[in-house]
Amino acid sequence: MxxxxxxxxxxxxxxxxxxxxxxxxxxxxxxxxxxxxxxxxxxxxxxxxxxxxWAGAHNRWVPPLPSGEGLREHRFALTTFARMRALASAATESTAHGITFMKGIEYVDTGAAVLADVYGLLTEARAQSAELAMPGFRLLGADDFPDARVAWGCEYDTWCVNPxxxxxxxxxxxxxxxxxxxxxxxxxxxxxxxxxxxxxxxxxxxxxxxxxxxxxxxxxxxxxxxGVFPTRGQTCLVANACDATVTRQHADGSWTFCVPRGFEGGTIVGGTKEPDSWDPLPSLAVRERLLGSMAATYPRILEGAAGGDFTVIRDVVGRRPTRxxxxxxxxxxxxxxxxxxxxxxxxxxxxxxxxxxxxxxxxxxxxxxxxxxxxxxxxxxxx
Ligand SMILES: Cc1cc2nc3c(=O)[nH]c(=O)nc-3n(C[C@H](O)[C@H](O)[C@H](O)COP(=O)(O)OP(=O)(O)OC[C@H]3O[C@@H](n4cnc5c(N)ncnc54)[C@H](O)[C@@H]3O)c2cc1C
Missing domain, CATH: 3.40.50.720 (NAD(P)-binding Rossmann-like Domain)
Known part of the structure; x- marks a missing residue:
């Protein structure tokens, strides 16, 4: 048995x-x-x-440091990517699996802490090496950046799910x-x-x-x-479609990102990362800041939108189970x-x-x- x-x-x-x-x-x-x-x-x-x-939910590649720190998690992410690919390709047209493959775009502003190690040390050769194997990885040039505050950018292949x-x-x-x-x-x-x-x-x-x-x-x-604590996240679910999942890290440690959910689930625009905050209520001021920052970072999200603006479905507050x-x-x-x-x-x-x-x-x-x-x-x- x-x-x-x-x-x-x-x-x-x-x-x-x-x-x-x-x-x-x-x-x-x-x-x-x-x-x-x-x-x-x-x-x-x-x-x-x-x-x-309450997750987005997308896959962002977080490259391990040359010291090896983060390598186990990167391998887990590679395993997940392969499994998502297999699940999506084995499905028939009527299988509601909630998985969509698309481009992921990363922008990092001048002064963001991650430039010192995680991204600043990442070359195209390393990203494409057998160990890191980040599919479709390509560094972006200044012409691809939304504004002069961005110091570093890349794109890669990735997946999003409607959670x-x-x-x-x-x-x-x-x-x-x-x-x-x-x-x-x-x-x-x-x-x-x-x-x-x-x-x-x-x-x-x-x-x-x-x-x-x-x-x-x-x-x-x-x-x-x-050592377990919540990392509060406020995001906004909008009806606008988007052709990529875009993430931007700002110099003050804040984030701007969008995650198309697919399957008529709209797009998540985020978001905050607030360790140890139990506040369950969304703030309208934060919603306005997130949407404004997303429109400036990736104006294509508003292409063809009614009135050229976001259509808000709901504000979201979730707690990431952090340890x-x-x-x-x-x-x-x-x-x-x-x-x-x-x-x-x-x-x-x-x-x-x-x-x-x-x-x-x-x-x-x-x-x-x-x-x-x-x-x-x-x-x-x-x-
Ligand atoms: C705003 C936001 C954005 C996010 N974006 C992403 C993203 O883009 N990509 C990503 O990978 N992750 C993202 N996350 C994180 C992701 O949501 C979590 O890491 C993930 O959902 C954790 O899953 P889990 O199964 O461990 O926990 P949970 O989803 O919390 O599930 C826990 C399960 O355990 C059960 N349980 C708990 N306690 C008990 C009990 N005492 N008795 C019985 N059952 C119990 C619950 O009922 C539930 O079924 C995001 C999170 C937030 C809040």
């Missing part, structure tokens, strides 16, 4: 991990407080701690292939093992065995002591968590901050590897 894995979380990370585990031959149940649904019906305040609906269309697609695929789901709110990871013993859904008929748990709860269960030590992708034994006193195994996969979509399939592969290694070690120790 296939080993039973319970994934906590139905955001982009939990869904990707659940599908990857299923593909690896495991029997998988997702337990979560929130599930994907039509974003149009989501109340911003009610769902504010569910990060996935809830994409996540609902993953959820449908998971259930279609035999996965089970249960809407439950948990207080601790260890609760899953107890729930499985009592619960007909999680326990596959009650008294069920859970061989491993995946903690893809976004923020984990450790709270501030684990001081970076994303947590590691296994842990929970002593005595299993009924009868045995240890329970949890594979953590949370704290992806502003990169949950970008890194999702790389993290999912890491989850499968961690679970498989644990189960193999357990089997050989009991053989």
């Amino acid at each position: 296939a080993k039973h894995i319970v994934v906590i979380g139905a955001g982009v990370v939990g869904l990707s991990a659940a599908v990857a585990l299923q593909e690896a031959g495991y029997d998988v149940t997702i337990v979560a407080r929130d599930f994907p649904g039509p974003a149009e019906t989501f109340d911003g305040l009610q769902h504010i701690n569910f990060s996935s609906p 809830m269309v994409y996540c609902a697609f993953l959820l449908r695929r998971f259930v279609f292939r035999g996965g089970r789901v249960a809407r439950r709110e948990l207080r601790a990871v260890a609760e899953v093992f107890a729930l499985a013993a009592a619960d007909a859904v999680v326990g596959r008929g009650g008294g069920g065995v859970v061989d491993a748990v995946v903690n893809a709860s976004g923020v984990g269960f450790g709270g501030p002591e684990d 001081k030590a970076g994303l947590r992708l590691e296994g842990e034994l929970l002593p005595g968590a299993v009924a009868g006193g045995g240890d329970g195994f949890v594979m953590h996969a949370y704290g992806l901050g502003g990169r949950g979509y970008e890194l999702s399939w790389g993290v999912a592969e890491g989850v499968v590897t961690g679970v498989r290694e644990y189960l193999e070690a357990r089997a050989s120790s009991t053989a």
Whole structure:
């Protein structure tokens, strides 16, 4: 009988991990407080701690430093890019997968901190090397810049998703292939093992065995002591279409970006990145600043627009699940968590901050590897 894995979380990370585990031959149940649904019906305040609906969501290549810092995340992003390509090309015309491929454009202003290392040190040869493999990468010249404040620019091939269309697609695929789901709110990871013993859904008929748990709860269960904090993001969803996803980093550390969502989902114009801010309400002044800055950075977004202006659908406030030590992708034994006193195994996969979509399939592969290694070690120790 296939080993039973319970994934906590139905955001982009939990869904990707659940599908990857299923593909690896495991029997998988997702337990979560929130599930994907039509974003149009989501109340911003009610769902504010569910990060996935509020993302852009695009892939921005963040090149690793020559020291190697950031290389693991870059590899995760490459894995995700390949998977997005495969999902989009395997789909039939009627598959609502929510993925659109397009050009990504980056502008960095004079004085922006990232010029000193991340971008300033990036050459075309390095970007196109086998290690970085950034598809379609090309440096832009001053003639391509929107104004004289831009010091550096590039373009590359990338993908954007309509977040809830994409996540609902993953959820449908998971259930279609035999996965089970249960809407439950948990207080601790260890609760899953107890729930499985009592619960007909999680326990596959009650008294069920859970061989491993995946903690893809976004923020984990450790709270501030684990170094987890929200990075608030305010964006504006507009009905205007755009032919590229454009990102600009300003000298004062602020950002201007747009992410076409496709699938009649409009375009996200953003956005703020405010660590430790719990403010759930959007500011109209910020909306005006974001839209004005986007129009100046990429005037094509307003080409053909009614009245030459943006058509606002809604303001968005979300919380990126950020962790001081970076994303947590590691296994842990929970002593005595299993009924009868045995240890329970949890594979953590949370704290992806502003990169949950970008890194999702790389993290999912890491989850499968961690679970498989644990189960193999357990089997050989009991053989
Ligand atoms: C404004 C904004 C823009 C962004 N843009 C991008 C972008 O362009 N690209 C990108 O890659 N990322 C982007 N992000 C970040 C991205 O949204 C997150 O990294 C990603 O959604 C995290 O996914 P997750 O599955 O880890 O967490 P979540 O989406 O928060 O999902 C967590 C899951 O765990 C469940 N859960 C949590 N606690 C419990 C509990 N106690 N009991 C039961 N279930 C529980 C929840 O119900 C939910 O199902 C953006 C975020 C914001 C806010």
